[in-house]
Amino acid sequence: QHYFIQSNLRKIMNIQEHECFNSTNGYDCSFDIINGSCLAAMGILGFIMSSFLLYFLAFDIVKIPGSKKIFMMNVSINDAMLGFVGLFRGLGIISPRYLGVSDGGVSSFCAAYIIFASFIWHSIILTLLPLTVDRFLAVVFSRQYKSWVTGRVRWTMVIISWVPSFVIHLLYDVINAATSKTIEYLPSYNRCIFINSRPLVPIFLLLIPLLIVISLYTIMLIFIIRNRIPMGRLLVTTSAIIFTGVLTVIPEVLMFTFDLEWSYEAAQLLTVTLFHANCIYNPIIYFVANPRVRPQLKEQVSIRSSQVKKAFKNVSFQSTSEQ
Numbered sequence: 001q002h003y004f005i006q007s008n009l010r011k012i013m014n015i016q017e018h019e020c021f022n023s024t025n026g027y028d029c030s031f032d033i034i035n036g037s038c039l040a041a042m043g044i045l046g047f048i049m050s051s052f053l054l055y056f057l058a059f060d061i062v063k064i065p066g067s068k069k070i071f072m073m074n075v076s077i078n079d080a081m082l083g084f085v086g087l088f089r090g091l092g093i094i095s096p097r098y099l100g101v102s103d104g105g106v107s108s109f110c111a112a113y114i115i116f117a118s119f120i121w122h123s124i125i126l127t128l129l130p131l132t133v134d135r136f137l138a139v140v141f142s143r144q145y146k147s148w149v150t151g152r153v154r155w156t157m158v159i160i161s162w163v164p165s166f167v168i169h170l171l172y173d174v175i176n177a178a179t180s181k182t183i184e185y186l187p188s189y190n191r192c193i194f195i196n197s198r199p200l201v202p203i204f205l206l207l208i209p210l211l212i213v214i215s216l217y218t219i220m221l222i223f224i225i226r227n228r229i230p231m232g233r234l235l236v237t238t239s240a241i242i243f244t245g246v247l248t249v250i251p252e253v254l255m256f257t258f259d260l261e262w263s264y265e266a267a268q269l270l271t272v273t274l275f276h277a278n279c280i281y282n283p284i285i286y287f288v289a290n291p292r293v294r295p296q297l298k299e300q301v302s303i304r305s306s307q308v309k310k311a312f313k314n315v316s317f318q319s320t321s322e323q
Helices: 003-015 030-058 066-094 108-121 124-140 142-148 151-179 200-227 233-258 264-289 293-322
Strands: 183-186 191-194
Touching: 030 066, 030 264, 066 108, 066 124, 066 151, 066 191, 066 233, 066 264, 108 151, 108 183, 108 191, 124 142, 124 151, 124 200, 124 233, 151 200, 200 233, 233 264
Parallel strands: none
Antiparallel strands: 183 191
């Protein structure tokens, strides 16, 4: 549930008001604790897994053609940041003090968090666009693909995929929040939110990119079936990543488009939790679909674990020596 459902936000909160830290209405706060803990755990796990995937791609541990590697790295960067945001979102559900809210007011950290989180949330589909367009052109226009998708075109597509969300959230929202009160903390919603309604933001950052991705991928699948083109391992991997990305934003789009009224629990599970689970799906898909990656993954995990253990031993030794 994000700020683009402003028209529905108050109605959602009125369906099931609750205050976990002043439970006079008999609301069972165990849902918030469980959900917040799961979100925080998913955030940590997703950040670690996405960082590993990014490391594998960046350092060519497994050889992947240039264009596909660049676009998958683009998605992995968003997944890693999504995991980082999910950690604080989960902690903020458990207690507002983890978002810097101690007196019920809006802290600078909470305001910065919601701006950065909105930037990452709305970049999920945008970062999938280059990968979708690349696969569409490679399959449907295979003869022209190499001449059309050059190195410069790839990097331009990656940069453009971040620009809309960056301009709206990290420029416009920061200036707006600094000059006027556009963000407030709602205890019954466990988060800071934008109080100004901007229906065009989700249309341009979420709905239109989602329709483009679905349309291009549908055309590509029809082309593959009609021409009996075999789907290689890499196409299956990218297809699964695109599918899960689309799946995670559909509840958001449905809520916004049809002005649906959901309970607090349904809104949390089908929007926030499903959104942040995306940072775990993609690394799992990649590692499962590429068996040759697993030995290198085990080796890298073993190396990193040894380094962490060695660092802890050194710290323990130094602290003992000082005593």
